[in-house]
Amino acid sequence: MLVPILGAVLGEEFPAVLEAAQRGSEPAFTRLWLDANPSLVRYLRVIAPESAEDVAADTWLQVVRGLRRFRGDEAAWRAWLFTTARRRMIDASRRRSRRREEPLHDVPAEALPLTADAADEAMERLGTQSAIALLSRLPRLQAEVILLRVVAGLDTNAVARLLGRSPGAIRVAGHRGLRRLAEILSGAGVTL
Amino acid sequence: MPKFLWTARPDASPAEDASLAALLDGNEPPADAGAGLRPVADVLAALGASPGGDELTGLPAAQAEFRRHVVAPAQARQSHRWRPVSLVSRLGLRLGTATAVVVVGLGGAAAAGYAGALPTCWQQFAHATIGAPERGPAHGARAATSSARSAPRPSSPHPTHQPHSKGSPARHASRHHTRTPRHARVPAVFPFLHRGWPPVTPAAGRWPLPSRPAPTEPVPTPEPTEPVATPDASPSNT
Numbered sequence: 001m002l003v004p005i006l007g008a009v010l011g012e013e014f015p016a017v018l019e020a021a022q023r024g025s026e027p028a029f030t031r032l033w034l035d036a037n038p039s040l041v042r043y044l045r046v047i048a049p050e051s052a053e054d055v056a057a058d059t060w061l062q063v064v065r066g067l068r069r070f071r072g073d074e075a076a077w078r079a080w081l082f083t084t085a086r087r088r089m090i091d092a093s094r095r096r097s098r099r100r101e102e103p104l105h106d107v108p109a110e111a112l113p114l115t116a117d118a119a120d121e122a123m124e125r126l127g128t129q130s131a132i133a134l135l136s137r138l139p140r141l142q143a144e145v146i147l148l149r150v151v152a153g154l155d156t157n158a159v160a161r162l163l164g165r166s167p168g169a170i171r172v173a174g175h176r177g178l179r180r181l182a183e184i185l186s187g188a189g190v191t192l
Numbered sequence: 193m194p195k196f197l198w199t200a201r202p203d204a205s206p207a208e209d210a211s212l213a214a215l216l217d218g219n220e221p222p223a224d225a226g227a228g229l230r231p232v233a234d235v236l237a238a239l240g241a242s243p244g245g246d247e248l249t250g251l252p253a254a255q256a257e258f259r260r261h262v263v264a265p266a267q268a269r270q271s272h273r274w275r276p277v278s279l280v281s282r283l284g285l286r287l288g289t290a291t292a293v294v295v296v297g298l299g300g301a302a303a304a305g306y307a308g309a310l311p312t313c314w315q316q317f318a319h320a321t322i323g324a325p326e327r328g329p330a331h332g333a334r335a336a337t338s339s340a341r342s343a344p345r346p347s348s349p350h351p352t353h354q355p356h357s358k359g360s361p362a363r364h365a366s367r368h369h370t371r372t373p374r375h376a377r378v379p380a381v382f383p384f385l386h387r388g389w390p391p392v393t394p395a396a397g398r399w400p401l402p403s404r405p406a407p408t409e410p411v412p413t414p415e416p417t418e419p420v421a422t423p424d425a426s427p428s429n430t
Contacts, residue, residue, distance in 0.1 A: 021258075024266035029258045033251060038243035053250065060254040064261050131238035149216045150236050175212045178232055185231040 010035055014074040022068050029067075033060065036081055042128070043082065043147045046135050048089045055092050059085040079158045082148060086162065134184060142177030145170055 010017055010031070020028035040059065044052035062084050070080065135143045141163070148159045156174075160167045211221040211229055215236060221229045304310050305318030308325055318324035 022262070024263040026255060026258060026263065029262070030251065030255065033254050034243070034248070037250065037254075038247040041247045042239060057250050057253055060250065061257050064254065064257045067258075067262055127238040128241050128244065131235045134235055135239075146216070146236075147239070150218055151239050153218065171213075174216050175209065178212050178215055178229075181235060182228045182232050185235070186228050 010074060014077070018070070018077065022070070029064075032077075036078065039151045039153075040081065040085055042132060042151055043144075044085060044089060045132050046143050046147055047086075047140070048092065049136065051089075051092050051096065055085060055088045058088040058092070062088065075154065075158065078152055079154055079162060082152050082154065083162050134181065137184060138177050138180055141173050142180060145174040146177045146181075149174055 017028045017031055021032055037056065037060070041052055041056050044055050048055055059081065063081060070077065072080070135146060138146070144163065145159060148154050148162065149156070154162070156167045156170050160170045163170065165173075208226060208229075211226070214221055215229065215233060218236075218240070221233055301310070301314075302318070302322055302324070305315060305322060305324035308315060310318055310324075315324065315326065319326045
């Protein structure tokens with residue numbers, strides 16, 4: 001028996017929530033945002049770690065502007081969201097390559113804002129951050145496939161369309177990524 | 193025999209592929225899956241954990257954009273759509289009440305006209321417009337005269353018929369096969385539907401009401417005249 005390891009998405013409530021948001025219901029839009037933004041940020045923290053929050057904000061700006069014109073089910077909604085995020089990420093990387101930015105690690109540690117709440121939260125978030133760090137060690141394509149399949153909840157064909165590759169290539173990249181991950185975990189003795 | 197540069201992975205098996213596929217679908221690996229996949233399932237489960245505070249900081253900005261690009265245009269569309277409707281709803285009650293009052297008033301006036309209870313000038317007007325009976329004996333002769341002119345020439349099935357006794361001119365005319373006056377064809381409740389206001393109707397006795405042309409009496413054909421016998425001067429007839 002297959003047991004899901006991820007939290008439930010909107011499911012059957014999605015059509016009603018989407019329609020309400022398109023009509024201008026702020027609570028409905030908030031629900032859509034809360035359902036999708038954590039997955040979006042985790043995906044962006046692997047493929048664009050230096051600008052994940054900025055790209056996420058740009059993504060939602062584009063999504064809001066096109067919200068009334070969107071037509072589709074929840075799978076199409078997620079595909080549209082992550083496709084928009086990927087395009088925003090590419091635009092951000094191009095802008096960053098044209099503009100010099102000060103790397104964060106050059107800032108002295110005492111200058112970084114850190115409160116007790118942030119420290120506790122960092123401990124609580126260690127499991128997710130460690131998982132993100134592990135995926136960052138994988139090749140770009142394998143990490144992206146695993147994130148889009150597992151975190152975004154897209155099927156093989158949707159990921160193939162998003163990345164511009166064949167479904168077979170996506171399937172192979174995903175399997176290789178998980179095997180690589182297993183090797184890292186078994187070889188390094190990493191515990192979450 | 194060509195030597196392939198790549199060979200199948202010895203550790204790959206269909207069962208492992210099925211387990212990996214289950215993991216990518218977001219499910220736990222089967223119970224008979226390899227032990228090495230258990231930590232991988234834990235990593236994937238950590239990726240799907242509940243959101244932390246740092247993943248929810250962008251909500252106010254997203255809500256502001258939503259209000260600007262979705263809520264405000266939706267409210268503008270609703271205000272344009274509801275403006276005429278609200279206007280109708282505000283005026284509808286007043287208009288409906290005024291219409292009801294007018295209809296009731298006209299109906300009461302028409303009833304009073306038929307009952308001959310209106311003042312003289314209004315009774316005359318009612319008689320001219322909706323065919324209400326004229327009131328008073330002073331008008332009876334005039335009415336008799338006008339009825340005599342407008343009465344059909346053919347023999348009436350009701351020789352003792354009293355003109356303008358009861359009923360509307362339309363009913364009266366139809367019974368006696370006369371053309372219904374124009375002003376009587378329109379329902380009496382809406383006299384203003386006549387062409388022109390006040391409706392131009394001939395005063396009684398001035399112009400004859402259009403009626404069926406009186407059949408003309410047959411012109412007697414001249415009888416063939418016999419030649420008039422003239423006294424014959426010839427002695428042959430004697």
